[in-house]
Amino acid sequence: MTGIADLATILSVITGLVACAALFAATGAGARAIIFLILSTARWHTVLGAAKRTGLVAKNSFAYDAVRGIVRIQYSGAPYNLATEMEWLCNLYGTSLPIVMADTFISREDLRRLATGYERLAGNCRARLIFGAKGNDIISQQARVADQAAVLLQQSSLHVTQDTDSAAEAIDLRIHGSYVRLMYAEINMECVVSPHPSRQPAAPEILQRDSAPAKPRFEGILPFLLRHQIELDQGSGRTLLHLGIGEIPYSGLLARNTFWDPHKPEPPENVEQHAVSLSVIPVTSDGFVLLSRRAPAAGSYAGRIGPYITGNAELRDRRGRAADRNDFGFPDLLRAACREGKEEVGLSLDPDQLKILGLAQIWSQEDTGIYALLLSATLSMTAEEAVLLTRYSDPVEGAWEVGSEVYAVSLWKDDQSIKDVLRWITSDEDVIPQAVACIVALASKTSHVRMVNLHRSSALPSPKPDRLVKILRTCQPYR
Secondary structure, three states: OHHHHHHHHHHHHHHHHHHHHHHHHHOHHHHHHHHHHHHHHHHHHOHHHHHHHOOOOOOHHHHHHHHHHHHHHHHHOOOOOHHHHHHHHHHHHOOOOOOOOOOOOOOHHHHHHHHHHHHHHHHHHHOOOOOOHHHHHHHHHHHHHHHHHHHHHHHHOOEEEOOOHHHOEEEEEHHHOEEEEEEOOOOOOEEEEEEEEEEOOOOHHHHHOOOEOOEOOOOOEEEEEEEEEEEEEOOOOOEEEEEEEEEEEHHHHHHHOOOOOOOOOOOOOOOOOEEEEEEEEEEOOOOOEEEEEEOOOOOOOOOOEEEOEEEOOOOOOEOOEOOOEOOOOOEOHHHHHHHHHHHHHOOOOOHHHEEEEEEEEEEOOOOEEEEEEEEEEEOOOOHHHHHHHHHHOOOOOOHHHEEEEEEEEOOOOOOOHHHHHHHHHHHOOOEOHHHHHHHHHHHHHHOOOOOOOEEOOOOOOOOOOOOOEEEEEOOOOOO
16 A cells, blocks of 8 residues: 555645646746747757768857857747748858858768757657647747758758859940859859858948939848859759858948049959849840840939849848748849849749849949849840830839830841841940940840950941840839
């Protein structure tokens, strides 16, 4: 009987402890403490263990602070997604590049080790889905993001960087005040982006300088190109233009555009890192390429001929506009180009319609080494039909950028067409360098005509080939 009584006492104690634990877990502070313990312990024994096997050198106090920081993000309700996780890895390793591009820190084998660590983290979290609704939501979110991280790291371990030093071409238009370095124009490729937590400094005083209601300025957060490279995906055989992206405030971009003297005998100094903008030229169903004359009130290159759609990705939400990011939280430059098309000229584009023409670096009186991602958009409508859609452009967000003229250029009318168009756009100072880069890249992609290391030494323009260019009128947007 004594043994039974002892057993009953033990069971009573255990029942009491379980009841106390349940009561503790049911309270807000108790639930948070348990969630914190589960997430931090799981991460420490899986991802941190894998990172140390890759050669990560970090004091335990630093690693603990790093774990505590990302776990606090998760249970505090702050945005947490795959981009957050990749940026956390950048901070953990202290790399100035996205973790999948930091080849001096992380080898392909190391990426596979980290992928295994995230697979274990996902499984570890799923085994602990035993608490209330909120706890389950947070822990299952960690498991989902860990699965995504494992897939991304595993896929990235199959990417091999290609040597493309010879791919850059110079378009020397210093006689007209501009210079272009055109990269990857002869490569058929897709675009992938990797995020990095770095943010360049702001210069808010610049926004107040020479500001006017006709040229709206606000402190948006734009993509900052840290690194670009061509990779071969050994898993699919596809060629990828891989962009490592941080952030730069709009005022920081303006501060970088210092004076550049086009009259110097030597080309401009190389700028490795700068903001990246977007330039899109649509190709219509009747075979025209569309350019547009920018409005007198445009924020840059006012009154000159440029790509039909230009702009920037916006990496922060603002009133009425979601950030240009994908479902994983990565900067989505193709989505941004589609948004700009709708805002500026009323075109409803899908990212599947866009093709990568290349990457250009621009020097002019308004830009000092800024990058431009060059895109074409395949339309299922004629040039006239596309221009009619300008009435649906957004008068607040973009219509003020586009002027009253659209240039429908017949680039492939006959064997002489491309050469005549290229002579015109590279000699007419009215055509901005982004448009020149787009047309040259498109010609490289669709013909055998090449303009390798072009140097324009004469200020005399070649005449606009009227037989190849139709001037159409835009429509006033509905208000």
